[in-house]
Amino acid sequence: MTGKAASEATGPKETASESASVPITEPSGEVAAPESKEEEQAQEPPEPQDPASQAAAPTAPTAAKPAPPSEDVPSAPLLLTVEDVSSSSVTVSWEPPERLGRLGLQGYVVEICREGASEWVPVNARPMMVTQQTLRNLALGDKFFLRVAALPKDLKGFEPHNLTKPPKIRVPRHLRQTYIRQVGESVNLQIPFQGKPKPQASWTHNGHALDSKRVNIRSGDQDSILFIRSAQRSDSGRYELTVRLEGLEAKAAIDILVIEKPGPPSSIRLLDVWGCNAALEWTPPQDTGNTELLGYTVQKADKKTGQWFTVLERYHPTTCTISHLIVGNSYYFRVFSENLCGLSDSATSTKELAHIRKEDIAAKPKGFIERDFSEAPSFTQPLADHTSTPGYSTQLFCSVRASPKPKIIWMKNKMDLRGDPKYRALSEQGVCTLEIRKPSPFDSGVYTCKAINVLGEASVDCRLEVKGESVLSGDHAMDGTIGDVPFLELDWMPLSTEN
DSSP states (O other): OEEEEEEOOSSSOOOOOOEEOOOOOOEESSOOOOSOGGGOOEEOOOOOOOHHHHHTSTTOOOOSSOOOOTTTSOOOOEEEEEEEEOSSOEEEEEEOOSOOTTTOEEEEEEEEEETTOOOOEESSSSOBOOSEEEEOSOOTTOEEEEEEEEEESOOTTOOTTOOOEEEEEOOOGGGSSOEEEETTOOEEEEEEEEEESOOEEEEEETTEEOOTTTEEEEEOSSEEEEEESSOOGGGOEEEEEEEEETTEEEEEEEEEEEEOOOOOOSOEEEEEEETTEEEEEEOOOSOOOSSOOOEEEEEEEETTTOOEEEEEEEEOSSEEEEOOOOTTOEEEEEEEEEETTEEOSSOEEOSSOEEOOOOOOOOOOOOOOOOOOOEEEEEEEOOOOEEEOTTSOEEEEEEEEEESOOEEEEEETTEEOTTOTTEEEEEETTEEEEEESSOOGGGOEEEEEEEEETTEEEEEEEEEEEOOOOSSOSTTOEEEEETTEEEEEOOOOOOOOOO
């Protein structure tokens, strides 16, 4: 890795400079660690002469416009020196110019020129105020010249060393992934790029030159346009844009996919029909439309109506079972293929009908064992002792379970109450009720409810007490019971016959 470094002034006079080995690279503010000092080569060049003598050198470009007067612009930077050299980087430094000029100093521009070339390419796109620059990612064996210029603040009519910009391509975001178009649609790609002076742009398709009969290219100063009036599937592939400028180049690849609707499935057959179900199988289409399939759409049609109804959409397997078919009907089936463009223009249909037959269903009842629910009476809710007030009707309740339905008998003090209008007996859904209308103390006693059927009988008792004053009064009136039979003991005096 060898080369020379030179220092130039923007005015007509130049000062001494040093030469160094410098490859081409992007500027960097960091300094790389040296790997070998044997690769560093620097030599003192002779004192530079006037600008005309330097312009005559084979690697020095000529100025496009005359430079401003020397008293207005800064003088040339001093002591351009190679500070450090490694296998992949070079660090150079310089001293500020002796004279800044009337316009003042805007910054420094470092330029490189490949050996054998005539154009100087700037390393830093904008002027910088630092006096050191590190060039990285260098390749062994390349030879370059390096120089640094001091730029004045007022650059009107001044172009230091034909300042250029390396080429760079800016691919739009929507073109960074596969660009998909349908057959017959137009393709219009506008790719902006940068470079100064105007770079040369060229296109390739899958590594080959473009067909000028189908593809039109128009390149300007800042972009390149690729246009296809009516895209075909053969236009699919990778298009590569290359922008070249003085030995430098930038590349960008764009993938284009031209698609169309797929063909129908190759074949279809009815595998089996059972109950209300039918099984189908088909083979994929031979033409997928230059893209992947999204699935299949399966439809059915009744022979009577002929109307098609969709059963499955975007179904990926090539076998399916259609269920819930109506008994007694016959069906046709068809299958469409689908991709990003939509369903295939035609479908593949079954040639044979699927008949959903009515099967003879013979009832086979199992032997029924009748359960015997007969049971003797039993009270699930017994009678409860009750206290009542004379003159107010009261009720006694209990519940009984029995099968067959039992006969209910109410008794008071073991005497049957049937036929007595003072009492009303009710029985509904096993609930037995005895209503006593306007009871008196005489109605107090033990009440019994008896349930009787063919399987047996059961009874429950309760005591009713009606509290209140006796209808007879006197010093010797009293009441009570003897056993379960109430009694009333009276004592009275004979009436006087005296007036």
